[in-house]
Amino acid sequence: MRHGAFAYTWDIVGDPAGAERIADLGVSTVTLQAAYHSVRATTPWHPRHRIVRADHAAAYFRLRPERWSGRLRPYPPSWGVPDEDRFGTALAALAGAGLRTEAWMVLTHSSVLGREAPDLTVTNAYGESFPHALCPAQPAVHDYALTLVREVCEQYDVPALMLEACGWLGMEHAGNHEKTSGASLSACGRALLSLCLCPACRAGLTGRGLDVEELARDVRTAVDGELQRDVRAGTSLDEALGRERAQALYAHRGQVIADLVRAVAALAGGRELLLMATDDPQVTGPDVGVDLAGFDAPVDAYVLKCWGQEEAALSQMKAAASRTATPLVANLTVLEDGHARTPVLAADLIAAGARQLRYYHAGLGSPARLASVRAAARLKEKQC
Template sequence: MPALWTYPWTMAQEGLDETCKGIVERGLDEITVSSHYHSVRSLQPQFPHALFRQFPGGCHFSPDADRFDECPVTPSPVAIEGFDDPLAEITAVAHDHGLAVNAWTVCLHNTRLGTTNPEYRIESAFGDSHDHSLCPSHPAVRDYFATVVEALVDRSIDGVHLESIGFPSAFHGHGQEFGHDKRQVLTDPAEMMLLSQCFCDGCQYAAESHPIDLARARARVRDLLERALRDPTTETPSLDALIREEAVLDALFEFRASVVEAFVERLADAAGTVPMNYYVAESPGGADPKDVWSAGVRPDRLDASLDRMTAMCYVSDPTVARERVLKLKELVDCPVDAGLTLDPTIVETASELHALVDTLKDYVDGPLSFYHHGLLSETQRRWIESAIEGS
């Protein structure tokens, strides 16, 4: 059951019927359509007359006005030429062609939401807020995304696919206001993750019902970071070492995990009987299933709420990809799928893609998903077709 990530504007560029027909002819069974997304500027090699497409973050569906009336966070619709309600229209045509449709739902990482709802942004131990992400400790944030999921389900989708459910990196911005990331200190992974810890009002309120002294944790995080800010030669212990040695920091990351766990439970309730998938990759943390804990994501504590998870195997080495899938399977009881990229800096040839597909097909429980329809050249689209035929 191979699948393809795609954007609404890519499908509109070719025409919905023609696009769905071509996807089916290449041997694909599913499409995963961006539905709630961050800002993006994408290069479309298939369309030289419209080479760049740029959109702000927001809803790639038409938010139902009355559905969000009671929601403190305001949805941001994205106008995409050729559509009134992109997800609903794509789903209807795709189903006519026998394609399943998943709603690709990027949650907390969204600069437009952060700038229009500043009271719910993440906030560092020093008190600076970051526009590029909302904090899941706020009940209003959880309510907003639960309402988004309910709206997606109403559009007859076959699955909800979650991305960016964890506490994000302070260095993962999007949008015109962020600019280039400039720094010469705090380049150590532990320091970057400590600076990415949130201590906003929502976290302070949520911490009252958890066994953590958040004020003490904040003071300890500040102390560690201030040393590094004063002297970049300071050696900060690894996060693993810090949580082993300091109970207050261990409690901080346990608190983060409980917040994310409650967030995902809320989304699962909103999805009802529609299957929910999570892409196991976070910034900070990367895509190794055993490293995303620093963003508050513990896969083993989420599988009760999720129907499946996707190991993000954006690598060229089949052994590395296989080990990533197996690591995730060690942690969770739900089915595990895999995502592959055709980024030419990673996968350079058709034979490399074939090797990845041939290896992973024996280890995954469901679809291999290919990234990404709108970013692919015609040659790379043929590689996918050939890899599917040979698998």
Template sequence: MGLAPLGSLYAFPSDLLDEGPAQVAHQARDLGFGSLAVAVAYHQARDVVPHAGPRRLRYRQDGVFLTLDERRWHGASLRPLPQPADETRAVQELLALDDRPAVEAWTVFLHNTSLGAQHPGSASQTCFGDALLSNLCPSSPAVRAYATALADEVASRGTDVVAEALSAQTFAHGHHHERSFAPVGPGAEAVLGLCFCTGCSTGAADAGADVERLAASARAVVDAAFDGAAPFPATLDALTEVLGEDLGHLLRARSSAVTSLAAQVAAVVRSHGQRLAFMDLTGAVLGYDDGLPEGAPAAAQAWRLAIDPAAVARESDAYVVLGYAADPERLAADVASVREAVGSAELRVILRPGHPDTRSAEHLRSKVAAATEAGADRIEIYSYGMAPRPVLERVRLPYAPGATQA
């Protein structure tokens, strides 16, 4: 069978500023990409940029690379912060080019430490009542209003939207210099990632949970781990065994909130004649650091982010997964699990062409073939500015003449 075609090359506005919008657009086309997914809303990060003129580091902040329509945000309790003006102009220059690939608006929704710090009541809360400031909770009415307004702002510019972090997030990642010298094991860490904010607690209680009992059980599990209890796996069976049946009510309430928010955002995007691609970050949760995901296939672990892939796919125009796995067989298993869950929905798979997932062009080809055979409709690459140029060149090989059959 033929390989799934290349979709978007992911890029940052800083890439456009460093190399020029026309050059980045030319490079994307030259490498064979059909489109560019350019960040128009992003989060805090420190990134190595191997080919950015004199720079080799970029510090990113929370905010949007757009000039906001003030009427849309009048009276909003949460509103996005502005990104640097020169990068915002670079995005506009790209969109104004006559000769460019299609552009998708890569939009980070609920991963926003700045807004979490300003509005801690809108952030996820652990069983101890600690706010996870980098994680805005999709059950919060203020957060849902923010996400809807942001989608309206972005889609009104005439671009399709790739929605990152339009879901819950995990405990382990998102802030700056997360430190713990008290290891708790994967199961207790998953317990710490459960949200007990007002919205999630109300939804769980309405579904039949005794939320206070569940939170007390969660605190006891984590404290026992701090005291040296044996670790247990982060599986639904293991968590239900230690937390009881109330857990299921909480998880269903959380996933229902994500699904309904995806539907709400998709409706706004479609009102502007655009499409919404929902990005499921489970693959990043499992394999971000080393490309060595463990445990059940990705679709079976999407509950960590309060995602029901089948339900969300029904509300979206495309479903995007992160294939952060070095082993082609594991990648195939993850992609196949999502394909089974989302049915005939358009399925895109994002690969990293270099460290830590991919060793060579031939290795990349084997993963493109594995993802294709497992059901991917499009292959996408992350990211232009963070991959060394020789690594970007690897993308050509799977699609070179004479190498197009998997």
């Protein structure tokens, strides 16, 4: 039973005690960000800063300009303690503390690149671009994601890659002051507004027999029905679009995601691939929506986000365990209320089918929240 914790490079770089502090939690593995989106984070223990504001998505590994030939090129970070190879520096410190490190790769979430190349982003049925969401069906985005992976695999001896945002992101985005809740869009309405109809997705959907112009009109009609007349679009895309069209959409998404994961696996050199996912092909977001029972790509484990209500987390884990033989990793957060129950939830998730656990987040938690990680990490498989 492997217990691990998420961490940022700035939790470790410039702090001689940072790696040992994480080791003291009792975890054996650290999921360390190598490529990551913008964020504002507290650093309670760091000797040189208390708040880190990462203003844009960045690559935290050593950037070799000659390796980037496409339109999309990652930016280096300009925040925190200066270091041109923050991932490598943190990796060495974690290894010195006896910790195994897996590279945390966020592939398609970058507002800075999306603003520079709006034609490569998710584009909804109204023709509106989501700058935070690079579309994985675009060849340039596919190549960009693979170059991120290739550069990490060539430069660092890490045993595993954790893939986040390996598919489509949708309308949900916390990067701005959010003013969308008052429109009362249903989950189905948000899924409709998140459906990508960029040129690459239009081609893919047309190849599956869909009339894309008709689809776009129907999406706009359904969304406007919710926004302007309080008429619910349906409980799912199957209901809103019709099962045949919804299944064609899911097949398109599943194929693009699987192609990307297979290409990553070819570059990974035998490293474990952990895919942040959810067993619902309607879902867009950092955890890709796929059919766990039929996903056709070489994944070593699925990472399921077990945040929020405990009952929902356990039901999700049990359902996933019943549908796939691929090992499941439970992603637990100690940043929410109720963190004191983390050891109980961890034990219940193991009983429900989780083979490993990752705790979010070693750098963001208060002393009491980190104490709950320490207590959970003491659990042995026989106790669960």
